[in-house]
Amino acid sequence: MQYDVIVIGGAMSGGTLALALSRVANKRVAVVEAFAGPVQHNPSTSNLSDNLSRHPGFDSRAIALSLGSVQLLRKYALWSDLSANATPISSIDVSDRGHFAQTGFDAQQLDKELLGAVVELADVGRVYQEQLQLDPNIDLFCPDAITQLVQHANHVDVELQSGIQLTGKLIVAADGANSKVAELINNTKSIDDFEQHALIANVELEQPHRNRAYERFTAHGPVALLPMTDNRMSLVWCMSETMLKQALAWDEQQFLTELQGQFGWRLGRFNKVGALASYPLQLHKRERLIHHRIVFVGNAAQTLHPIAGQGFNLSIRDVAALVDAVSNDEDCGEYHCLAKYRDSREADREATCAMTSAFVRIFSNDWLPMVVARNVGLAIFDIAPAIQGAVKNRSLGLV
Template sequence: MKIFDVIISGGAMAGATLALALDARFGGKLRIAVVESCDISAQVHPGFDARSIALSDGTVQILREYRLWDAIQPYATPISHIHVSDRGHAGMTDIKAEPLGLSALGYVVELAEVGQVYHRLLQERPAISLFCPASIRTVERSETEVRISLEDETTLYGKLLIAADGNTSTCCQQLGISSEIHDFEQVAVIANVEISQPHQGRAFERFTPTGPLALLPMSRQRMSMVWCVRPESLEGITGLDDNEFLLALQQAFGWRLGKMKRVGSRVAYPLKLSYRSRAVSHRFAIIGNAAQTLHPIAGQGFNLGIRDIATLVDEVRHHPEDVGNYAALHAFQQRREPDRQKTMEMTSTLVHIFSNEWFPAVVGRNLGLMAIDNLSVLRKPLLTRTLGQVSR
């Protein structure tokens, strides 16, 4: 019998961050189990094709609180400037770090590199037990505890189970907590691109007739690309060879980064808003992509999940004798709902506005971009959400 205070399903970015944050906040006195199905110990060099995510300034501040940022920063590329534009039209806006008194608007990190950092930190914390690779078979709950059975017949007991295992969460399926799904009717094509000119920390969000195209700065003269297209256009993009793809990308994006020199392997996945209206249940909480999976426009997904983590840690800290009690989980749900709703509404609205080629919509959004660039009353809400400086 293995007894813990908290059991976390999922040991990737969200689950590992939560485990390390709880350990830091409780001074190593909380017994934590992390169950991860993939072997995260494999020493795989990230290489050219490593996947990346953007961390907002607000997320970096949270990571600093948990003493995690110093370990991550050597692998992070700062974003000093965000340029937003509508292809073929005059509307555009720029957000720069320096006028805001910031050293960076955010940072881009490669998941493979941060994964190795987190794996090392998890192993160094004596209060954290890592079960990996391991899969959850059954979940049972009583009034005072949660009982987890793994596929290898190991049984774990805890006071609180937390799902951090993505939008197809095994735990949520076990407990019958379904998600609402909205299909954006777009597919994201992801790849890394090598460019001919220094990116100088610039990030780009360019709206095209097929959907948004984002390029984020990475190390070694690379950009992390997310190109959203309609499903009927996907074959015309994925079927191209590398040179043909680079030409199509150059045409869609332009020459602000010079010539697109090289593209890595391309991966495509359908874009859907997945949202669970309940983020808690009896001795159970849901965070990150298991709670909500957003469209990648504006890069809000992981940053919203980090705010889930920070709020959950805040609430359970008030109840060290029983971290899974109802009062802590109810407070977590109540505090998170406004931020979740506003962030989902913002990203979904941006998708619909900037994927609409109806002429009045095109005129309206371009006037909006120009107004944001010149009117602080419109610019401030965009900055607040982009920088992750929102109440939680």
């Protein structure tokens, strides 16, 4: 079974890549995905359940897509199916709890249609599963997993857990931070532990969110709230392991009270919170983006802290760069294609990793000199166009 590209991992990065390679580059693609399908959708606020274990790529979390990511999804004819359940972001409010400074972005002021949009991963999973199954250029091997690969001069042989053998000119590792492909070729990674955990839930509001997203910095870590359908917000609350253990033991009323104390009353009262989930926050960076006829994209290449919502938005730029690099070559695994991809990603990758890591360290502590400095910085940001441009463009994914 011979393919131009074999994509290992069919979640958001791998699924987007496979569909883009078919639609834009007319490549014959195999997608190998270990999980049988997306979680079942539940529109209530309790839809963040124990389904995390069923498909970590399409669980019931929500993510913020930047404007640049929305534009790329439109280019790949994916946005029309996703937009029906997406919530536009018209403005972003950034503040530091207990201090004077705040800033933000507004789509109208920037002359943009929107700043981004929030999608629920379970919704994306259903759309992608259907599109992958319907595409005549794509074969989906699911559930199945890679067990070994052998690199040859002009192709790579892959064996799956099912015993099926595939041959591809290019292998793409889109199988997450703990990539099996990386393990098989011994492509190591660096890990920067932020000593934080993300607590995730959906909360129901008393007042309309008016399509505004919030990033609030506290002494424990950032609190992000993203607008969703049915007047809900997706909560990502970053905190220490000690505080996480306490938070998981709170009853619903205490949880809402503690959250209200950290976030404030910009959205009125929080009425209800769904089930909780959590995961540790670390920066993972793969040592090499390319190997002989193998490339790494998305979380398999780098996994970021969720501050400023850059994770998938960086990943989809990986996808776009790879699609551009291989579109005009019959043999998309040749070194010059891979080198073009690697070289085009280095600056964006380093800048985004550096920015998110710096934000974590600047805004996740209560050391007084740092508190003063960051509040002065937020105040200056609103009156310093030279600073605004670079930060806003990266936040909007326009890089």
